[in-house]
Amino acid sequence: MLKQNLQQKLLQKLSPLQIQVIKLLEIPTAQLEQRIKKEIEENPILELDREQPDPDSDDQDTREPENERDEMSIDDYISDEDIPAYKLQQRNFSKDDKHEDIPFSNGTTFHEHLIAQLGLRRLTERQHEIAEYIIGNIDEDGYLRREVDEIIDDLAFSQNIEVDEREALDVLEIVQDFDPAGVAARDLQECLLLQIGRKDRTIPDVENAFQVLKYHFEEFTRKHYDKITKRLHIDEEELKDALAEVLKLNPKPGSSYSNTMTKTVQHIIPDFILDVEDEKFQLSLNNRNVPELRISNTYSDMLEDYSANKKNQTEEKKNAVMFVKQKLDSAKWFIDAIKQRQNTLMTVMEAILDYQKEYFIEGDETKLRPMILKDIADVTNLDISTISRVSNSKYIQTHFGIFALKYFFSEGMQTDSGEEVSTREIKKILEECIANEDKRKPLTDDKLANILKEKSYNIARRTVAKYREQLGIPVARLRKEL
Template sequence: MLKQSLQQKLLQKLSPLQIQVIKLLEIPTTQLEQRIKEELEKNPVLELEGESRDSEEEEEPVAENDNEKDEMSIDEYIQNEDIPAYKLSARNFSKDDKQEDVPFSSGTTFHEHLISQMGLRILSERQALIAEYIIGNIDEDGYLRREIDEIIDDIAFSQNVEIEEVEALEVLEIVQDFDPPGVGARDLRECLMLQLKRKDLNDPLIQKAFHLIKHHFEEFTRKHYDKIEKRMHLETGELKAILDEILKLNPKPGSSYSNPVTKTIQHIIPDFILDIEDGKPKLSLNNRNVPELRISHTYSEMFEDYQANKKNQSKEQKEALMFVKQKLDSAKWFIDAIKQRQQTLMTVMQAIVDYQYEYFLEGDETKLKPMILKDIADRTNLDISTVSRVSNSKYIQTHFGIFPLKFFFSEGLQTDSGEEVSTREIKRILQDCIENEDKRKPLTDDKLAKILQEKSYNIARRTVAKYREQLNIPVARLRKELQ
């Protein structure tokens, strides 16, 4: 039975400026320059400080009728939707900017390498479209991390093209045949199978390795070697030869992309610079490649003139006026969003420096205090999600190295003596214990907990397990090695 009812909901809507700020907070300095360039290309109202897009127009003779001149400029703008790209120049770094050798990447990226291989295949227009979307969703390790149906939805939404799942899977098989072997796999099992298929499957050893991965992958990951030997009817010593063959495969095919001509060298460009001046930390933003922006005077004056003469405008002129207003608003929002981004970044990073003051003076990791997102949120009166966005994918350059902001965050616990220590210290001890263990008899979580307790760290076994997982270290059984 259908029933109608009234319901009140309290919804918070974000303004265009708020949305811009949130998006810009998430991206690091390495991507900000490109984001500004994109905005300059699509919005002619926006221009670089010190440069003018209207210099050529200023040299032309002034029209006798101001309204006619403005109308012509508007019409030209409406007819020409392809705005030329303008070169970004670093105009706002100060004379004492010490980052003269800020690294940059050049060459062909891993994804461009994959795209280039499309030209070696005979693909229809639809297949090429699907292939580009699939490649765009392959991560740096070489894996396809999104579901096929999600990629199909993306294509439908952005390109208005309906794709059948079977069609997308056929294209995925083509991409999975690209180099490096194993690229485009959706999980480790598929990745290893794709690599083994490239080898000589007439070789009995390769055949058995493929069979093991295809039918006994779970036992393989759990190192249940006795079960594999029994189920595959293997002779003594045969399993080790098969495992050696599997261990030759690359679990991260993207990382094997090491051609010096085609591989992009990954450099870290710091978002913040920390210097020590007069014995005190001094923080600054790395704004070297972030140009100053402004609103085009020509377009803002044009808009004011047209607003003053609204009565006698045609429908087309009114629509053009509205269009320019939208572009002006968009440019103002973008400029304000960039300023708010920079202010928020500095506010958060300065709070981190103040909180970890002693650490930043010397870089002594033992002076790194336990600190969580909430600590910085409370100090800055910002939301935890905002602090998280600032901390994600951002780096700071100090006199003792370059660090991701996430490095400075860690939980804390107390020792038997009541001293509060960072969990990073505990994790370092765990890692040292595991690196030096006897791989024939790896240390269990219980034994690791006892070792920590002997060092005055009162930690339960389940906490040890959590820290071990955060370090991406498998359980003791999976660390056992055949001799």
């Protein structure tokens, strides 16, 4: 039996312009230029309004390389299970500094460097094929991440080479003798032993380092130094000298080669540039590489000509004009969307500056107020999803460094006196406490919680542990030093 129902639904339909704006809001400045170029390629109606600025001119944007590490520390040798992943960021910056891209020149890749060394050894054709396959399974850090028996199976199936374990290990040993030292190791312990093995073990410090890595590696990664000194019958000073030798080793032997030869240095391109003069903000969008657009005169003239002579047009001409009309609408939407994107970005960033005014004047982390997406949404009368899109993958250049917009958002809590403070302020205090602790007796999470309570921050030990892990700081046992 058929039934007819009349239903009324309220649906929100986004216009093409709104869809364009939403998509463009998510794109950081670093990708916006490519997005505009793509649109120009797909739409002949669009064209550049002016020539691109000279990349060699003095008006360069300030860029700062990510993930730089100046020196090794003992934490580089600690097991991944014992310490959460974290990185240190360098924030030393002057607005007078000039950071330019480093030109990337193609050279010998890491794997090509290893393959080239095969030619320096007397190998049979069979050994050469096995060695080449092993090198192909070495990652950019320099490690052989596959088990030997898996490689043996692969050689049998893909290369039709029957290899036993002894032969495979013999060839692996040859590859492990290549440069850089430590290459083709199957784990961190083997990597470090391969490196220390190339040093003069008649030197007491080197021999002690070898003994630590060979027979007491677990105690070393867990910083159980007292157990090591007892078992090796050495004092703390001798152990200190041995660990100094370990710190000279590279836990990722392939990384230094790979970083310079196989991939370009990644840069942060700020979306906003902030200058502060006499406590007054001068905010601007970084549009250095963002071309301005306009509608092509050629196609707009074509439409005018069609409008003036509609009666005498062929069907083919009409279809061509309809195509141009569609592309013209699309071009106008795109230009308007770019403008709306820029306006929305400025509106949101200005609201953040106003909300965090004290912080942006000096860059003092303790001045950061608790701020969530809703706070800025309420101020700007924009949707929370819009604030989220703006703050995602966007950066601001200030006189004290380059920061992701997400950095300025944090939850808050109240002190015993009822004052609302940012969790970032609490983390800053934790960092300072740990930086100034006695490394022979590091502060436990319980002691850190007590210190915070003395400062009127009533925080549980488990919360302290959570903040410590978010800061990338290991537990007290792993912070212990001699």
